[in-house]
Amino acid sequence: MIKKWISSAVVAATSILGTTFAQAEKEGGTLVMIVQPEPPSLASFVSTSGPIGLMAPKIYEGLLDYDKDLKAVPALAKSWDVSEDGKTVTFNLNKGVKWHDGEPFTSADVQFSIMNVLSKVHPRGPNSFKEVTSIDTPDDHTAVFNLANPAPYMMRALSAYESPMVPKHLLEGQDIKSSDIANKPVGTGPFKFVEWKKGQYIRLDKNEDYWKEGLPYLDRIVGRFIPDASTRTAAMENGEVHYGAYGAIPNVDVVRLRELDSIGVTTDGYAMINPVSLIEFNTTVEPFNNPAIRKAISLTLDRQFLIDNIWFGYGKPATSALSSSYSATGLYAEGMPNYPGRPNVEAANKLLDEAGFKPDADGVRAKATLDLIPYGEDWRRTGEYMKQALGDVGIELDLRYEDVPSWLKRVYADYDFGMNVNYFYQLPDPVLGVHRHYSSDQIRQGTHFVNSSRYKNPKLDGLMADASKEPDAKKRSAAYKEIQEILADDMPVVNLHEMKFLTVFNSKLKGHELSGLGAYGSFERTWFDE
């Protein structure tokens, strides 16, 4: 009897040990990931373009990183402290960190990165660091941020992707936007830049002197450019590439690939980005200067139909101006009007009748042109659905699908549009991702992805300004509830759905999902189980 116990204990022990061994990370291997399209440069401190975000955070590091629950975890800063009044933030930096060229990383680099680079030339940096008045460097391993007002959102914008720390000794005195390291980056991260073969690949090799002991596991990361979506799918199926994120493999193919044992699919890793599809209205022209028609459109559209039929079930209907993923920080408010669970054509017709949009002999109440973001077939199909659905309530649409530069110029420089389907990253805080859409100081002609609706509401402006400085979580939630109520009632922008991007990966690849940034993470703990 006892013998039996012992043997079963041994069996249990071996199986436990066995699993731990099976889970032990193995070193070596080359990860080939899809990077599409080919990035314009690798200067993540100047551009937040998606393909740059895939490669640069493996090379550069941020002060902080974020885990899967978006909780801040140490990166270049090993600890940090926010003062009582929220106006002083002290970062204690790790010691022994070196740039890839061998120079030591110090607090002077932090000061330079934030004050001279990110808050000057980064597209979102001036907003993220707008309250930072100065940075003190009492010693090489301490950086003290002095703020004019509390900036709770700033603490969510310190990742390698959003705010990379760059080498002062290579950038100082240079024109930052055209410096040599734009194409040949030098960072502190787990991988070093080796080679960029235009039209083919970018190669990064393991940083043998990485300051985190024993990391990274991979020998090499290669980012490959494959223009054709079907070929990308075939290369993934064939095992030639191991990782593709941000829709590199189209949803229509994922539905087939996810059945294979050799391939895994996840929607994790996009919470920091928080993408939401939406319609921007030009609130200065007929008929969209009337909120009734904007609300009627929101009431008519069947968001679940869009998700099921165009996005293959990946997504969630939008229910407010803020994405429901803000519920983790308590900023999302439930039960907003004009965001129905099911389409309500009756209510839409009633609204239009009351607002004086009378149907003519053909049942047409209003005519407009719908512009579509030229990022692929899915958007074109979204437009086709909307044309049909809105036709049912007498809004006749013409669809317009141009190339990217023409479309950007039309919507953000010429304001020559009526309604425009688009998607925005809401980012981990509304101050970073949502305010730019509605605030009247974000009516910036010629600047992309800001308030193209030209919506002006002084009350909303005030609420948003207060909310961005509010350190108290409860008061901040209350402020955002009011903001969402105003926006649900006025609807300068109608949100369509919370997008779920897909990451497709080879099942042998492990540990790529550990960061809250997903594909924009460092991949230092990524490894091959083979």
Added chain:
Amino acid sequence: MSHASKRLRYVLKRLLQAFPIVLAIVVVNFFLLHMAEGDAVDVLAGEAGSATPEYMAELRKKFGLDQPLPVQLLVYLKNVFTFDLGYSFRHEMPVLDLVLDRFIPTLLLMISTIILAVGVGIVLGLLAASGLNTWRDTMISVFALVTYATPLFWVGLMFIVIFSLNLGWFPTSGMKNVAAFNDPWSWANIKDVAHHLVLPTITLSLFYLALYTRLMRASMLEQAGMDYVTTARAKGLTERRIMFVHVLRNALLPVVTMAGVQVGALIGGSVIVESVFAWPGLGMLAFEALFARDLNLLLGIFLLSALLVVAVNLIVDIIYSSLDPRIEVG
């Protein structure tokens, strides 16, 4: 005057004539490209997600886009005369480096395709014409018709499905195994590139193959009815000798003309194949440059293509005179 010096004079004359043609091409391209809405700054800023108006104005100034159009043209022409094709602000690299880097893969694909398409096309056309209206002729004609009518991208994808996914004989895409990092001149690397070249070459050849087959067949049949063939037959020459020595040589002329014209088309026509097989050629570069409004780069590619077409046409004319001594250069 000797034959050789006559030919040299001819080449020089043709080169002089090419000069105004290329210049006109550059000027026309310049204005055509500037008619497109939006510019490189719009695209760069758009991809970045957001940018301040000051930043965009600064970029335009840096790229020289704030200058009036005629000034931009003059600056460009002046640079071209000093073999400076300008700077691609999108790639942060000189245009010349970019274009030359992508020229070798294009040339590889182009030459292998032309050899395969013209070679096999001539053989098939010959076989079809020599067995006129037999099952052989019908089979070849149907094959030519089908390959000519099938869209290239579909053929490419089907090849990937069959030969890469199902049979595993060839890689799906790219120019070499990116995880291998062979030395560029090593035997392993040459084999690797050749391995990657097979599917794109066959795909691109199929379309042109059909064209050459049909052209060769028609040309052979036309020549077969000529008086000199009757004369040759009357002299008592064998059918084989008539076919291969007399008819073939004459029948090749239209095929060579066609091949010359199509070298230009091949640069552009390979966009689809380059895209499907992720082949890093000029076609893809031009395609991306267009959508990024990278006009310097586009103009550079156009200039190179124009030069290539001019050169190939000259070579074709010289081949003419070797094929048919009655055609004189000069």
